Amino acid sequence: MAAASGLPSQVVGGGERIPVSAPGAGIGRTPNSSKRSIRWSKAFAEAFKAEKLLAQRTKRLPGLIRDELKALDVDEDTIEAIVTRVPEIGSESDRERGRAQEDKEGPLENRQLIFVGHNELRPLAEKLLTLYQDQGKQKWDKMKIGDITKALRASLPRSVDIAMFGRMTTSDAFEDIQAAVQVAHALSVNALAQEFDYFTAVDDISGESGAGMIGDVEYNSSTYYKYYNIHWEQLCENLGGDTEVARRAVLAFLDGSRLLGGGSDRRLMVKVKMRDLRQYSAGSLSREAAVKRVTVTER
Numbered sequence: 476m477a478a479a480s481g482l483p484s485q486v487v488g489g490g491e492r493i494p495v496s497a498p499g500a501g502i503g504r505t506p507n508s509s510k511r512s513i514r515w516s517k518a519f520a521e522a523f524k525a526e527k528l529l530a531q532r533t534k535r536l537p538g539l540i541r542d543e544l545k546a547l548d549v550d551e552d553t554i555e556a557i558v559t560r561v562p563e564i565g566s567e568s569d570r571e572r573g574r575a576q577e578d579k580e581g582p583l584e585n586r587q588l589i590f591v592g593h594n595e596l597r598p599l600a601e602k603l604l605t606l607y608q609d610q611g612k613q614k615w616d617k618m619k620i621g622d623i624t625k626a627l628r629a630s631l632p633r634s635v636d637i638a639m640f641g642r643m644t645t646s647d648a649f650e651d652i653q654a655a656v657q658v659a660h661a662l663s664v665n666a667l668a669q670e671f672d673y674f675t676a677v678d679d680i681s682g683e684s685g686a687g688m689i690g691d692v693e694y695n696s697s698t699y700y701k702y703y704n705i706h707w708e709q710l711c712e713n714l715g716g717d718t719e720v721a722r723r724a725v726l727a728f729l730d731g732s733r734l735l736g737g738g739s740d741r742r743l744m745v746k747v748k749m750r751d752l753r754q755y756s757a758g759s760l761s762r763e764a765a766v767k768r769v770t771v772t773e774r
Contacts, residue, residue: 510658514636516731522723523635527593530634536591537561537583543600556612557603558583563620565589565646589649590642592632599648602627624648631715635724638713639705655710656703656728663697670694703732 513519514529523529533539537558544554565587606626607615629650632642641654671691678687705728711721 510640513658513728513731514640516727516734518727518730518734519636522727528633528635528720530590530592530632530637532588532590534584534586534588535582536564536585536589539591539596540600540603543596544604546597547600547604549604553604553607556615557607560615560620560623561585561603564624564648565644567619567621567624567646587645589644589646590637591649592634592637594633595630595649598630599627621647631713633715635714635720635727638710638721639724639728652713653709655706655713657705659702659704661699661701663695664700665697667695667697670696701732703728 519529531539540561541554541558544557549557562583562585565585603623606623610618624647627648629648631650632638632652637652639654639656640658642649642652644651671693673691674689675686676688677684681687705725707721707725710724711718714721714724
């Protein structure tokens with residue numbers, strides 16, 4: 476898949492802009508990562524959000540468990556006792572570092588991001604509640620987090636994005652999922668030529684004639700080659716054998732990928748793309764097999 480676009484340089488944590496390159500065939504090329512943008516695309520939301528088939532990647536699992544326990548009409552003291560142990564999930568090898576989150580200002584957080592499906596939250600809260608009631612408060616407080624997570628018995632998440640992109644955690648509370656989709660960095664087919672857009676802005680109220688702000692934006696204009704690989708059998712397995720949801724997932728993925736485009740500086744770069752989706756299938760093929768032959772082109 477190729478896309479013509481004026482793409483600014485990548486934005487990294489903290490908002491710093493840096494020019495990025497991926498040398499190939501003796502010339503500099505520019506890469507563009509797209510997996511999260513596809514997960515958060517309008518196509519995915521329209522296809523699966525209403526059915527709660529999209530997961531959340533978050534450190535704020537304690538807050539999600541708290542909401543589920545409240546929905547179960549659990550008393551506040553029990554909720555607090557359970558939720559204060561949840562930040563330790565994912566830190567089984569270092570209990571004190573997990574417990575240290577309790578002293579942090581703001582919401583309780585886990586030490587690692589956890590990719591969790593909607594269908595996992597209520598069962599997880601119920602299992603934690605049952606374990607707490609079986610053990611009693613004193614034993615609960617003294618239990619090792621590893622013993623707690625092993626007792627929870629992880630289940631398969633029913634989530635399209637986890638099924639496609641996989642999940643890896645260091646906790647027995649969540650089952651690791653082998654990714655069914657590979658998403659390569661989109662690489663420009665042309666040599667990278669980084670440009671700079673110099674700009675100024677005037678303060679409308681100060682009355683001063685000089686610039687109130689001076690800056691520049693790094694950008695480049697490239698045609699991108701995108702490569703995706705979908706393992707159909709693994710995707711179906713990850714979705715518990717639901718081939719209909721798997722079929723819809725592939726089509727939503729293709730829709731999201733063809734409509735993908737960085738928008739951080741769209742107003743500055745006037746970035747517009749013409750897209751075309753072509754689907755090829757043979758009458759003798761099953762619907763699932765036909766999905767494998769879907770081809771997307773952008774021009």
